[in-house]
Amino acid sequence: MNFHINDEEIDADTHVIELGGEVDLYTAPEFKERLVQVIEDGKKQLVVDLSKATFIDSTTLGVLVGGVKRLRPTGGSLALVCTDQNITKIFEITGLDRVFPIYKSRDEALQNAGSAQAGGAA
Secondary structure, eight states: EEEEEEEEEOOEEHHHHHHEEESSSHHHHHHHHHHHHHHHOOOEEEEEEEEEEEEEEEHHHHHHHHHHHHHGGGGEEEEEOOOOHHHHHHHHHHTGGGGGEEEHHHHHHTTTTTOOOOSSSO
């Protein structure tokens, strides 16, 4: 299966989840499980790195929106790293580029973690 998930704790509040390959109906549940666990562990600033993803579908978008809904009551945020123009276009078409700040690099996303406002990047 062409999918991998890696994650990295940056500090007490910040965590990066990197997705690679195809994130779809079959692999999104693993991503959701990891995302929920990280939030339940107390992380408030999440960066989901899609720079190694080759495909995402509506199931993946649903997991991301669910993550934002879990984070907002605690003042948390979720930012994306996306370098694939086709994947970025999915966020633009669905209007989700106004929900998630989208950055071209992990460093840029981490520099803005916590102060990120949707639509301010890309």
